[in-house]
Amino acid sequence: MQATRRGRAGGRGSGRGRKGGAKAAPKAAALPRRTGRSGYAGAQRPAYMAGFADASALHRSGGAPAGPDAKLRMNEHWTRYCQRGGRRARGPAQGRAYADGFADGLRLPRRGWVPVALARAASAVVLAGSRASAEAVEQLLRLPFQDVIVVLENAGPDAFARLRALPDVTIVHTRERLGADVGRTVGARMTRAELVLFADGEAAVPAEQLAVLLAEAHAGCDLVLADVSGRLGPFRGWDDAARIRAFVNWSLGHPELNANSVAVLPHVWSRAGLERVGLPQLAVPPMAQRAAIELGLRIRCRPVAAPKPGAGADPAGAAAKAKLAAGDHIEALRAAMRAKGARLSLPDLARRRSAAGGRMP
Known part of the structure; x- marks a missing residue:
């Protein structure tokens, strides 16, 4: 994913106040933001780093999970992260970034995990x-x-x-x-x-x-x-x-x-x-x-x-x-x-059946 960054007008290298009509440097907004090896930048970068940090702590402690346990532990930590960060932390893009960071922190291949903030199994x-x-x-x-x-x-x-x-x-x-x-x-x-x-x-x-x-x-x-x-x-x-x-x-x-x-x-x-x-x-x-x-x-x-x-749907x-x-x-x-009766929740507004005498179906 590529991200851009806005530069400050009038900063060093902008050419403002120089004589001889020096050519201004390109705006910083046109330059790509470096994402590093994670592939994440901008709004997703904090979620990735949080996932990486949580998993790295588990790895250093010697309690690094593997297999399906790794996914469940990731989701537990993601749930806590959402609780700390409020609703803004719960977007699907942030979830993907956190899951990838967690996998990287455990030295595991990324599995495309999709975290969900759950406190119940x-x-x-x-x-x-x-x-x-x-x-x-x-x-x-x-x-x-x-x-x-x-x-x-x-x-x-x-x-x-x-x-x-x-x-x-x-x-x-x-x-x-x-x-x-x-x-x-x-x-x-x-x-x-x-x-x-x-x-x-x-x-x-x-x-x-x-x-x-x-x-x-x-x-x-x-x-x-x-x-x-x-x-x-x-x-x-x-x-x-x-x-x-x-x-x-x-x-x-x-x-x-x-x-x-x-x-x-x-x-x-x-x-x-x-x-x-x-x-x-x-x-x-x-x-x-x-x-x-x-x-x-x-x-x-x-x-x-x-x-x-x-494939191979059966029409019959x-x-x-x-x-x-x-x-x-x-x-x-x-x-x-x-x-509930024959008419369920549908009232009969067209006729008064009681006036006919007896019970009508």
Whole structure:
């Protein structure tokens, strides 16, 4: 990264007051700032130096961590750095600089770590099948997760080998189909982390965007959804799945959620939210969202760009998933109607049914 520095007008070498029309020296603003071996200058330089200093102190003490412990220790120190420096220290550019400085201070290769100011433990549950993508899991490995649990179902040896080659990943591998979304419950039972991110193991999302979801959950939300509104376009162009998700949210009294849902990956739950909803509910995502809404959980949406899809998408499989998702949303609406009445949150302003006598459907 290159940075420039402004010079002071009238300084030495400016030519001011000299006779003979001496040519003025170039402005200092046009000269590049030297960044040194770190590659960081300007606003990111203090964060890099802080990371380097923290790691160097660990290295000198003989307690230098390695492997995944190094990433977690880096994130602990980054969290303290943010607490000391306030909100100005928390930008993604400063985070990258701090992480690189920490790696340099430990004499380790830079891994592209993405720090997140967390005072609570976080884990990731990855749902994958035969088209499992190593790139999708590699993005998660850049984040400060205590565990990355991959639930790999109905997949052959090639998919298993792709994921097995990755470091620091726990794989739950079954050749049988667990059933749609049952892997969410399986993965959630394997971790006690206070924040759990659910991700698609067949579509890569940049770690920087996942970090935003984690930070929002850490700030006090029980459920943070990926906001897909920006990529849906005008309503006339929405697919059936998006329209059904929006209709369910509207019917449950939360139109601000738009077409966003736990049926869409990625998203983050707090441990408290998971326990209140119940882990078995995760196997039917619309039912989990209905429960979260009825329990009054704190739900937020944060934009996430369209994930990079894996190779060899199966149109027939996608159609089957869409049909199943539609049925799941209808099931969620029926459950809400049994609990709250047939009209849910929608008042009938067109007719006074009581005047007709008897009970009308």
